[in-house]
Amino acid sequence: MLSKSLNNSAVDLPLLLIAIMLLALGLVMVTSASIEVAASQYKDPLFHFYRQLTYLLISLLLAGCVFMVPMNSWLRFGPALLFAAMGLLIAVLLIGREINGSVRWISLGLFNLQASELAKLFFIVYLAGYSVRQQEAVQNTWLGLIKPMGLLSIATFLLLLEPDFGAVVVLMSTAIGMLFMAGVKLWRFSILILVCAGAAAAIAVSQPYRMARLTTYIDPWSHQFDSGYQLTQALIAFGRGEWFGVGLGNSIQKSFYLPEAHTDFVFAVLAEETGLVGALLVISLLIGLTLRSLFIGLQAQQRGLTFSGYLAYGIGLLFGMQSLINIGVNTGLLPTKGLTLPFLSYGGSSLIVNCLALAVLFRIDYESRLVMNKPSPKRRKKGRAGK
Incomplete structure (x- = not known):
């Protein structure tokens, strides 16, 4: 019954639920991670919250417009x-x-x-x-x-x-x-x-600075106060978070210890405040987002919408690779790179483009459902005979 209701829904409900949770978590974590910096630099603890909320509203408005664009137009242009x-x-x-x-x-x-x-x-x-x-x-x-x-x-x-x-x-x-x-x-x-x-x-x-990042990545603690400073502070945040975190808003690392706490390293602050449980929840949501995108692509391809299928694959891989690299950098599994975490990091460009990509995914799913629900010639013929 559950699978049948999901198939009959107007949109992909799992994807919609994941998107809402990530957007809500992102707004909360940007606010929490930026309070100290915003209070110091702009004399307003909620400065980044207001800007991120504005970006979110713009993103949703543009996403609604993009959803109305047929996939044939994307192919043509x-x-x-x-x-x-x-x-x-x-x-x-x-x-x-x-x-x-x-x-x-x-x-x-x-x-x-x-x-x-x-x-x-x-x-x-x-x-x-x-x-x-x-x-x-x-x-x-x-x-x-x-x-x-x-x-x-x-x-x-x-x-x-x-x-x-x-x-x-x-x-x-x-x-x-x-x-x-x-x-x-x-x-x-x-x-x-x-x-x-x-x-x-x-x-x-x-480049020398890239080599420095590689050597720092191998042993960040030997460069703790220079090239390894960002990574060691992120690792300290993970250590402080333990299982259940120190509580939302109670991060110490965001208080000028961890640079870019609300952008590239928001995941480290999230792990400090919500612990391993919160970090695993976010990872699960991002994995779910990637897999659901790939599944939508597979469905579209199986229904003859080849371009839509390939594009959904690309969007899923884009979400997955950027999430993997950002989390890898935060946890010290990859050398430091300046990449945002989809839907969670502060920034208008990242949020708007990610929401546009989501809108394209919903459009692919919508057109795929239209193909699935379209009656076959045999069924139409049988219906006329019955009349």
């Missing part, structure tokens, strides 16, 4: 979105605003647009369409792989100029995963993985 993505990555290098040594943001007056967030979404829309248009070439020839990887290399080069190595890793891994879902032969896929891994390793050791 895929190449234009690719040019838009490249244009954003070039524009941020020309007119971007520098923050903490990186030029990643374009000032729009009321807030700063992080170009890489939109570029990632636009790129996977294009790649999903390319995988449909060139499906045979993607599955059976090297040329079908070289073309999108060449475009990915250009995007990677532009991202490294910012620099934004975290976005490079997320975009590369998502694109490679989408190509695998599109049916690339395993031996070609294995070679592609090796080439990309080698390129990523070369990029990682090409």
